[in-house]
Amino acid sequence: MLAFATPLFKRGQTVLVGFSGGPDSVCLIHFLRHLASKKHFDLVAIHVHHGLRGRAADADAAFCRKLCKAWDIPFMLKKKQVRALAKKLDLSVEHAARKARYEAFAEAAKQTGATAIALGHHLDDQAETVLLNLLRGTKPEGLCGIPLRRALNTRVEIVRPLLCITRAEVEEYLAENKLTCVTDESNFDDIYTRNWIRHELLPMLEKKQPQIRQHLALMAARLSEKLKK
Numbered sequence: 001m002l003a004f005a006t007p008l009f010k011r012g013q014t015v016l017v018g019f020s021g022g023p024d025s026v027c028l029i030h031f032l033r034h035l036a037s038k039k040h041f042d043l044v045a046i047h048v049h050h051g052l053r054g055r056a057a058d059a060d061a062a063f064c065r066k067l068c069k070a071w072d073i074p075f076m077l078k079k080k081q082v083r084a085l086a087k088k089l090d091l092s093v094e095h096a097a098r099k100a101r102y103e104a105f106a107e108a109a110k111q112t113g114a115t116a117i118a119l120g121h122h123l124d125d126q127a128e129t130v131l132l133n134l135l136r137g138t139k140p141e142g143l144c145g146i147p148l149r150r151a152l153n154t155r156v157e158i159v160r161p162l163l164c165i166t167r168a169e170v171e172e173y174l175a176e177n178k179l180t181c182v183t184d185e186s187n188f189d190d191i192y193t194r195n196w197i198r199h200e201l202l203p204m205l206e207k208k209q210p211q212i213r214q215h216l217a218l219m220a221a222r223l224s225e226k227l228k229k
Contacts, residue, residue: 007039008116008118008149008159008161009035009036009039009041009116009159010041011039011040011041012040012041012042013041013042013114013115013116014041014042014043014044014112014113014114014115014116015032015036015041015042015043015044015114015115015116015117015118015159016044016045016046016105016108016109016112016114016116016117016118017029017032017043017044017045017046017073017117017118018046018048018101018105018117018118018119018120019045019046019047019064019068019075020047020048020060020064020120020182020184021047021060021061021063021064021067021181021182022120022181022182022183022184023167023170023171023174023181024120024121024122024125024162024167024170025120025181026067026174026179026180026181027120027162027170027173027174027179028118028119028120028161028162029043029045029067029068029071029073030071030173030177030179031161031173032118032161033071033073043073043074044073044074044075044076044108044112044114045064045068045073045074045075045076046076046078046104046105046108046117047060047061047064047065047075047076047077047078048078048079048080048100048101048104048105049061049077049078049079049080050080050082050097050100050101051079051080051081051082051083052082052083052093052097053184053185056184056185059182060182060184061077063182065077074112076108076111076112078104078107078108080100080101080103080104082096082097082100083096085099085100094192102152105117105152105156105158106152106153106156109152109155109156114156115155115156115157116156116157116158116159117152117156117157117158117159118159118160118161119158119159119160120160120162121146121160121162121163122162122163122165122166122167122169122170123162123163123164123165123166123167123213123214123217124166124167124198124202124213125146125163126145126146126163126213126216126217126220127145127202127212127213127214127216127217128194128197128198128202129145129146130143130145130216130217130219130220131197131201131202131216132193132194132197133145135193135197140223140227141227143219143220143223144220144223144224144227145216145217145220145224146160146163146220147160147224148160148163163217166213166214
C-alpha cells in the first residue's frame, strides 16, 4: 500500500481526481478510494475528452465512467476541442491539450466545490520532465520538474500523490490489485519528444547509471528546496 510522508488531504475535503483510464490514474484513483474511506474526504473523478482520437477516446471515457460506477465514485466528463483551440491560439496540439485539461479541471473544481485536484504523475514522469526542459533550454526553475503541489488558482491546489514512486511500482500495484486500464496509443509515438525521452534516451542513460531516474528526481527536489529559500 502506498503511503505519504505528510498528509495531502484534509477531513471533509472534496478532491477531484484526473482520471484518464491509463495505468497511473487507475492506480491513483484506486488508492485514493481506499484512503478517502479512512481519512474521510470525498472523491470526484474528472475525465477530459480531448476530441482527438475518435472512437478510441470515446471508449476511454466509457471505461472510466463504468469503473467509477462500480466503485461508487461520482464521475464528470468534460469535452474539449483541442485541435480548434490549438489553431485559435497558435499552439501545438500537445500544448493545447494541456491547456484544455487544466481549464476543464478548474471548471470541474468550481462545480463540485473541490479544493484539491489529484493527478497521477510519478517519479518517471519527473525524470522525463527534467530532461525535456533541459533539452528545450530552461531557467533553473525548469530543472525543478513537476511540483508535488502547486496552486491552480486562489482556492484550488494541484496535488501529485504518486510523485515518489516509479512507473514500475505503479505497474506492480496494478498487478497486485488485479486492476485493468486503457492504453493511449499516442504514448508510443516517438514524434513527441517526451516519448522519445521515455523510450530511447532514458533507457540509454540507464545503461550507464541504473538509478538515473531517481537521481534526476532527487536533483529536482533539492533544487526546488534551494530556490524556495
